[in-house]
Amino acid sequence: MFAPQLLSYDEARTIAKRRLPRMVFEYIDGTAGTGYGESLNLAAIARIRLQQRVLVDVAQRDLSVAVFEQKCLVPFGVSPMAMCNLAAPNTDRWLAKLSAKYQVPVGVSTIASSTLEQYIEWSEGFAWFQLYFSGDGTQTFKLLDRAKQAGYQSLVLTLDVPEVARRPRDQRHGFTIPFRMGPKQVLDFALHPRWSLSQVVAGIPKMANFLARDFHFDRGASRAKADWTTLRRIRERWQGKLIVKGITSVEDALRLASEGVDAIQVSGHGGRQLDALPPPIQQLRAIRDAIGSDYPLFYDSGIRSGEDVVKAYAMGANFVFLGRSIQYAAAAGAESGLTQWWKTLSDDVSITLALLGKTKLTEMSDCRLL
Numbered sequence: 001m002f003a004p005q006l007l008s009y010d011e012a013r014t015i016a017k018r019r020l021p022r023m024v025f026e027y028i029d030g031t032a033g034t035g036y037g038e039s040l041n042l043a044a045i046a047r048i049r050l051q052q053r054v055l056v057d058v059a060q061r062d063l064s065v066a067v068f069e070q071k072c073l074v075p076f077g078v079s080p081m082a083m084c085n086l087a088a089p090n091t092d093r094w095l096a097k098l099s100a101k102y103q104v105p106v107g108v109s110t111i112a113s114s115t116l117e118q119y120i121e122w123s124e125g126f127a128w129f130q131l132y133f134s135g136d137g138t139q140t141f142k143l144l145d146r147a148k149q150a151g152y153q154s155l156v157l158t159l160d161v162p163e164v165a166r167r168p169r170d171q172r173h174g175f176t177i178p179f180r181m182g183p184k185q186v187l188d189f190a191l192h193p194r195w196s197l198s199q200v201v202a203g204i205p206k207m208a209n210f211l212a213r214d215f216h217f218d219r220g221a222s223r224a225k226a227d228w229t230t231l232r233r234i235r236e237r238w239q240g241k242l243i244v245k246g247i248t249s250v251e252d253a254l255r256l257a258s259e260g261v262d263a264i265q266v267s268g269h270g271g272r273q274l275d276a277l278p279p280p281i282q283q284l285r286a287i288r289d290a291i292g293s294d295y296p297l298f299y300d301s302g303i304r305s306g307e308d309v310v311k312a313y314a315m316g317a318n319f320v321f322l323g324r325s326i327q328y329a330a331a332a333g334a335e336s337g338l339t340q341w342w343k344t345l346s347d348d349v350s351i352t353l354a355l356l357g358k359t360k361l362t363e364m365s366d367c368r369l370l
Helices: 009-019 022-029 036-047 091-102 116-122 138-150 168-173 183-190 193-202 228-237 250-258 280-291 306-314 324-356 361-366
Strands: 065-067 070-072 076-078 106-108 127-131 154-158 241-247 263-266 297-299 319-322
Touching: 009 022, 009 324, 022 168, 022 183, 022 324, 036 280, 076 091, 076 106, 076 324, 091 106, 091 116, 091 324, 106 116, 116 127, 116 138, 127 138, 138 228, 154 228, 183 193, 228 241, 241 250, 250 263, 250 280, 263 280, 280 297, 280 306, 306 319, 306 324, 306 361, 319 324, 324 361
Parallel strands: 076 319, 106 127, 127 154, 154 241, 241 263, 263 297, 297 319
Antiparallel strands: 065 070
16 A cells, blocks of 8 residues: 655544545544534643743753653553554554554553454553453453453553443444444445455454453443442452553542552543543643652543644653554554654654753653643
8 A cells, every 4th residue: 555644643634534434434533522522622732832942952862751660762652442453454463563663552442453462462562451341340350350361561441431422423424333234334335445345355343352252342331330449349450550541530530549550541532432521631730730740640632743742741741642643544554654653753752852952751841831
């Protein structure tokens, strides 16, 4: 596949929109409700101003950061996202390879299109498994034990999805997992023959972790029974690092830290859950101010450029995770598109640091202007 230049988020998104069936694009691109919450967060990120300093030697810049004492060669990783192989066959493998090459975490969704065992092997141990609590917890703890057996050292517990939000764009185009094929979907796929043929050859993506016997998952099932006792049960069962994802409340963050959670991922789920959330980027700053400088805080939601990555660090993040842009890049240019987008972001971070008069991401705390 010819790989177009992916010099910006908008370029990657535009090409992905052209190449993907409408149903698949709307699933990746879609939000909860009207999408106003996502727009507010993007606007909040855009409003962040960073103070430039001059006459600083910035010839040698270091993009590496430490996460749980592990050196990451770039300051961003990959959020857990469901069914990444819908963007292009083998996207899961490509992401895992990037994770290994740059020694950064790649999140493995409960409903990934490759198994958790494949991910941990492909990533050479850098994968983090993402877990939902659902039903009575039976399947949850079976997956937790399976991740432990596979060699995972870090578990990401997502807590902002007690119920799957109403996503009008999914509903409008009939998106379900697994696919339910009607005339509208057949026509949609027929109008995108390159994507359709590549998926037929590779095999239509499925929820790979649930193809094994005795493992079951209903994407639309309620996860509403999870409470603080649930968290304690998971903490007791999981001896590795426990990261809780989907937090925007200062009060929740403080309590999670007191309950023995190792890190918090401040996240609005990319605008895909609660449309009325306050902008997560603002909550990141509020949580950092409340929890202190030493506690690990990660961030995702609304990252569109390397400059946005730097802004998140200035607002208090210790590490940043990418979401939709990764899938757009894969859809736009397959593995070479993904690699190119990764380089674009890395170069953008480096140039932004130079323009600010900084040489490391750890120096960002004193240059934020709101």
